[in-house]
Amino acid sequence: MAGPPPPAPPNSQPTTPSSRQSTPSEDRMSTFETEEVKMLRETVREFGKREIAPYIDEWDRQATFPREMASKMAEVGLLGGRLSPEIGGSGMTYPMITAVIEEMSYFSAAAGAMVGAPSNSVGKGLAMQGTDEQVDRFLRPFLAGEVHAAAAVTEPHSGTDIVHKMETTAKKDGTNYILNGEKAWISGIENADWVVTFATLDKSKGRKGVTAFIVDIDTPGVSTKHYEDSHGARTFVSGSVFLQDVVVEEDRRLGEEGEGYRILMAGTEIGRLACAARALGMLRATLDVSVEYAKLRETFGQPIGRHQLVQDKIATMATNLDAARLLTYRVAELKEAGVERVQREASMAKLFATNSLVEATNEAMQIHGANSHSPEYSVGRLWRDAKSTQIFDGVNEIHKVMIAESVLGYR
Template structure:
């Protein structure tokens, strides 16, 4: 077992840390306050190769491993959780399924610009009546005599939706077949009949734009089918397994931000004649935060390593997301406590971390769903 980063991974970490510290962090408060999509940071992530890190270079990606993706995600989310999720969706939820299930022609046409950051992607599985119960899809896809498909329905909460060029879309083509009736498509967002609702007004990750997507008799050629007819559920679930590693890394970044900001504050704020980190109650909080963050990082890197080695990783990814999101929420809550009254106002970053942390327990499977996934693996003896 090896706990040291390779030279390549260390280089990714340095590049991501420099970018996050020098370019992302100075803008994070403003992005949050103004609910601003950080277009210029997305362009820089494209230049740095962060929008398709683990995609082969032949398809426009960075040709790196999933461990490198985790490392970069943590650094960028430490500076700005909104920028982190924009990156995570493009890598995990869009490039990854097209890389694994797309035809050669689809990879050339769609994966290559997505991985290079020339296009931005979104992933549309959730619907008003299908969140945790993803198999309850109501968006219909009906095959036409000429071989094309007509798609109608509504998708909910789609991260990057309002700013995306391409969508990995899930539909129901045979409701009687249950989850085996789900079919995936690559949807160009400028296809006639596609419309995004107003951006969601969110508690946190306010720089990330999400919205409903309305699909009104959208016609797609059969060449945009992703995988097989009826194979969409498998694509969605396996994609979310990988996505959870990315969200665990986002949670790690938020937790680290909460710790680092609280630690710095605790060294300068004085009460009763000494810095508050000299009070054991505060010092122990910081010690617990640091220990739990390390444990969450190890779980996350283990899941990434398993994926890199083509070993089963579904249970480990669910454990990483479950634990890291819990750690992020706890660290953010304790961070506010360490800041005292200053933790409760927008002048300091602690309240932003608290608002940003919450989403990591909700999207790509709530914490309850992660527990169900883990328990199912245990029942199967895995």
């Protein structure tokens, strides 16, 4: 005899606090946080409930993310991140920007990436090495949400070791540069107005030959291709950038010739911190939808949350969530304390948070059973998006190598 029908989904979006009664994933999370961070979290939650939660599943189905979201984030002071207010930033501390990325990613990983971009791969190098003209022309409008930008780094043949095998070339032509090459898996490229990209002036010099450039998408010779049917991370609107005899003027070079590696690495550690924070937000959402479903779905005359095997899954999710949170915010606190290099700690946080997320979404699919495949439940989107976190910002295998070499004293 067939069992009772499954409960109707209370919402296609993870449970979100509406009357300030905390969800399971929020319990005790802010015990040691400053009032400033707590207020910032509340701002992001209200923003997410209003601007993202009602629409994210439809955006995922359409593989799109609205351009206007950036300006809406900027209006409430969420887009400026770590950058100085003197150049249009928000001047957040590391714990603050980590909390913003985490909270935004609870609703949408793509939104978490958007709010974090000014502090890492796109904005930090420009803030660090950009001329006054470049800051005014590119960075200030970006921080105001008036334009969109992306970091075009990865190439079809290489990602983690890109600076050692870069195929995109820059050839000096008087005071200009001629760029040729292809960049792949560029997040946000569908909406981008310009990119920070990297090319080598001399392959024999390895990373010392890499130089950074700012390239407008409408420059002659630039074309893009949006990946139409990605398995996951669909709202990241990723794609390729093709550079064919693209003329870039000298005033669009970012930093000096050969400084591209330094500019790229400036955003790497915070990029890994941001990836861990995104995974943390998604892990919280996964726990919440799992708890909600386990309380509503009944088998054998009781909620499935009463079954010990389901309880085992919930307990593991909750424990890994707390452990991932501690590892992630340790990186933020170390950076805030002025520790210059936190490569080992950042790799640990990224590795553990993303692995825990993938494990949690797998178990959440089991808890939801056949309903996990229904578009009426957000758990399927979380499951598909989770895998990308193990790949973005360096595949997890390379992070294991980096952690081990640090422990062994090899680096």
